[in-house]
Amino acid sequence: MASFKPSRADRSGPPVKAVLGPTNTGKTHLAIERLCAHSSGAIGFPLRLLAREVYDRVCKIKGEANVALITGEERIEPPNARWHLCTVEAMPSRPDLAFVALDEAQLAADPERGHVFTDRLLHTRGREETMLLGSATIEPMVKALVPNVEVVSRPRFSTLSHVGAKKLSRIPPRSAIVAFSAEQVYAMAEMLRRFRGGAAVVMGALSPQTRNAQVAMYQAGEVDYLVATDAIGMGLNLDVSHVAFAGLSKYDGHRHRRLTTAEMAQIAGRAGRHHKDGTFGTLAGMGGHDSGSGPEFADEEVYAIEEHRFPPLTRLFWREAEPRFDSLQTLIEDLESPPPQPELAAAPQAIDLAVLKRLAEEPDLAGTVRGRASVQRFWQVCSLPDFRQQGSETHSRFVARLWQDLRHGYLGADYVAQAIAQQDNPSGDIDTLQGRIAAVRSWAYITQRPDWVLARxxxxxxxxxxxxxxxxxxxxxxxxxxxxxxTTVLMRKAGGDASLLPVRISEAGAVLVDDEPIGHLEGFRFVVDPLARAADRKLLLAAAERHLPGLLSTRAEALIADAGEPAGLAIERGALIWNGLAVARLEPGRSVLEPRLRLDATLGLLSARLRPQLVSSFEGWLSKRLGADLGPLVRLAEAARAAESGPDLRALLLKLVAGGGVLAREESGLERLDGRQRDALRRLGVRIGALDLFVPAVLKSGPLALWCRLAELRGDAPLSPPTNLPPVVTAKTPPAGYRRAGGQAIRVDMAEKLLQAAHRCRIGAAAKRYPLDPALARSMGLATAGYAALLRAAGFRVHMARALAEAAHGPPAPPLWDWRPPRSAPAQAASAPLPPPTGAFAALAELIR
Structure with missing residues (x-):
């Protein structure tokens, strides 16, 4: 029997890194990044489904010719594959792999498969890097069993919160309901189909393809609910916002017991993805083993799950990974030998060992197993997984029949083909198809053995x-x-009288009859459910029309309340938008800042009492929005109406409002203002620049985008709202708030910053002509030609240095500038392309290149 000893990599090689933490911490994503960063490697996963999911991801990065997928039932292994995605049992033991990772390492404490995870944890190492991924509960065991280990703790990206018990009919969309038996899963899915129109189903007994198809249906939004067993707790990446437990206890193969807090957290942790928070709770009124009225979390369990605090593992299951094959008795003794470390515990008898012991007791069969090679081959046959889940007695008979064929050599291709063809029948109910899939998975496993099947x-x-x-x-x-x-049972209950049907609106806008969806509201327009049968369609419409006035009034009152909140409404595409739908249209008014409001046609069913209230509420919201984002422009418009402003200042202010707070200086008539009027401009927040007059507070992306939306109503917006544009853009037509600078456009406040820097350099220069450094302009993204065009527009002139004499050496002299107040319209000068022979920085740019 092999004795336990630390891996050589543990003693002298690079340290083993244990990345531990709760669900949704990015551990698997980190492992994939590290795998792809190495020249070769392997990751072992607890499920074939996870291995396949990551295999697809790595193939997109490295190419299918370089990536292998190795599981018990499937083997895709190109000749030159360097990166391997495997189930833990199928992980290759190769010292040449640069990187090795073990996912869900805490499963080393699992009674059935834990000894396999323990063996990989103790002995499988990468040449350059080894990574163990799992729950923080395994940290003490890792530190005790793996010398030189480096533990990295990762916090959860999102918050997980307990929300108590909810009835199944009240479970929010994008939820997963977790049950612990196939019967309960089917019952939950059937009720959700009745209440919510359908649910996807995920169970460990399903094939990976079926689980993938069901998950894809949920992820695509075809259904809003997922009913699953605890199989979803093992790393499946799902867009789940809430996890509801139909029970808190399960049968583990030996007894009915309550879930541990770590198991609860593993399942509940599926709620929330990346930085999106999640919730968990139970189903109310389910009864069962947990309590008389339904399962409930204890306070200490809620605290442990929300704070990710669980009792650490105190032992890992172990079984001799390299037994002797001298005889069947020696093999059994080694497999049942006690562990060599106090942190390890003997693994409970798994089904492979149970089958081995059961068949070893049959003299006729045991007599056919002679010699070391025969014992080893017999053990490989006994290790065939029990995909049918029929127990050791039934599974041992299948293994015995298989051994009778294999002990003489290979299985014939005709025999295997016939056995596979017997299962090739897609008819039957759900249970029948699950049984056939389990049977064919056994043959898929058998055909993966290179020494078992001819024409493998x-x-x-x-x-x-x-x-x-x-x-x-x-x-x-x-x-x-x-x-x-x-189902149409609820509709038939009404007996054709629509008034008997109780109608309400859900939070998502669905119109429900006794919790059965019959349609939905798009704003204030009712749309009947397209899945309704034609015979019921008339009754459904009648029920909706009978109850809609009261329902719409309730929704209108909620809309009026939302109008008082900054986030309740938005302005998009010339309309007021509420929950993604237009409720009012904006029309041109007396000025850009005074648009008119008209209720959308879909609100025509509202009462005469509510319509004026809505208009008044919308107008109040619009006034607040304009005051918050465009307050400086509103003050300019108010000042323009004041009698003391005078005609010249009034004209300038109106032009500023019409231009969104930006006005070219040569168009402003600034020279006609006296000192008092200029002081009034500054008090109103207007900055007088070298080329433009502008209001800095309005040049932010939010206010400027709002002004553009309002200007579009009048058909005179210069460009689409410049949301989140950089200070300098390449555009033939400058967006609002920008001015041309050669082939580019620069925001007017940034242009003023560059010109002020140039004037400071001019004032501080000792000579009449002076150099200007284009570094600040380049840091903004403005090319030297654009910078030169901007300078020329502001009155600066360039003087190129004389070329060096033919025999002279040295760096060329930089171009020098001087300034003269511009006499002609600078806007045209800034917009005109710079002539190549006299371009301000053309020679400098050429030298830089």
Missing amino acids: EEMAARARAVETRLSDALHARLTERFVNRR
Whole structure:
């Protein structure tokens, strides 16, 4: 029997890194990044589904020819593959791999498979880097068993909060309901189909293809609910905002027990993705093993899950990974030998060992196992997974039949093809198809063994094809049963009288009859459910019309309340938008800042009492919005109406308002203002620049975008709202708030900053002509030609230095500038292209290149 000893890499190689933390901490993403950063590597996953998901991701990065997928039932291994994605049992033991990672390392404490994870944790190492991923509960065990380990703790990206118990009919969309038996899963899915129109189903008994199809249906939004067993707790990346537990106890193969807090957290942690917070709770009124009325979390369990505090693991399961094959008895003794470390515990008898012991007791069969090679081959046959989940007694009979064929050599291709073909029947109900998929998975596993089957690749392809067909059929059965069928029991209860149907609106806008969706409101317009049967359509419309006036009044009152909140409404596409729908149209008014409001036609069903209230509420909201974002322009407009402003100042202020707070200086008539009027301009927040008059507070992206939306109503907006544009852009037509500078456009406040710097250099220069450094302009993204055009527009003139004599050496002299107040319109000068022979920085730019 091999004895336990630390890996050589643990003693002398690079340290092993243990990345530990709760769900949604990016551990797997980090492992994928590290794998792709190395020349070769492997990651071991607890599920074939996860291995396949990451395989697809790595293939997009490294190419299919360089990436391998190795599981018990599937092997895609190109000849030159350097990166391997595997199930833990199928991880290659190769010292030449630069990187190795083990995902969900805390499963080393799992009674059934824990000994495999423990063996990989102790012995599988990368040449350059090894990474262990898992829950923080395994940290003490890792430190005790792995010398020179570096532990990195990662916090959860989002918050996980407990929200108590909810009825199934009140569970919010994008939720996962977790049950712990197939019967309960089907019952929950059937009720959700009745209440919410359907649910996807995910169970460990489903094939990976079926689970992928069901998950894809949920992820695509075809259904808003997912019903699953605790299989979703193991790393599946789902867009789930809430996890509801239908129970808090399960049968673990030996007894019915309550989930541990770590198991609860592993499942609840599926809620929330990346930085999106999630919630968890229970289903009210479910009864069952947990309590009389339904499962409930204890206060200490809620605290542990929300704060990610769980009792640490005190032992990991271990089984001899390199037993002797001298005889069946020696093999069994080694597999049942006690662990060599106090932190390790003997693994409970797994099904492979149970089958081995069961068959070793049959003299006729045990007599056929002679010699070391035969014992080793027999153990490989006993290790065939029990995909059918029929128990050791039934599974041992299948293994015994398989051994009778394998002990003489290979399985014949005709025999394997016939066994696979027997399962190739896509008809039948859900349970029948699940049984056939489990059977064909056994043959998929058998065909992956290189020394078991003749024509292995052909037989493996046949098994995969049959599994795919059965999985497609199972997905169709699940969808038909839990999504597509629509019950009309509630409609028939009404007996044709629509007034008997209780109607209400959900938070999502669905119109519900006794929690059965019959349609939805798009703003204030009712749209009947397209899945409703034609026979029920008239009744549904009658029920909606009977109850809609009261429902719409309630919604209108909520809209009036929202108008008092800054985030309740928005201005988009010339309309007031509420929850993504237009509720009022904006029309041109007396000025840009005074648009008129007209209620959208969809609000025509509202009462005469509510319509004026809505208009008044919208006008109040619009006034507040304009005051908050365009307050400086509003004050300019008010000052223009004041009698003391005078005609010249009034004209200038109106031009500034019409220009969104920006006005070219040569168009402003500034020279006609006296000192008092200029002081009034400054008090109003107007800055007088070298080329432009502008209001700095309005040049921010939010206010400027709002002004552009209002200007579009009048058909005179210069360009689409410049939201989040940089200070300098390349554009033939300058956006609002920008001015031309050669082939580019620069925001007017940044242009003023450059010109002020140039004037400071002019004032501080000792000579009449002086150099100007274009570094500040380049840091803004303005090219030297654009900078030169801007300077020329402001009255600066360039003087190029004489060329060096033919025999002279040295750096060329920089161009020198002087300034003369501009006499002609600077806007045209700034817009005109710079002539190549006299360009301000053309020679300098050429030298830089």
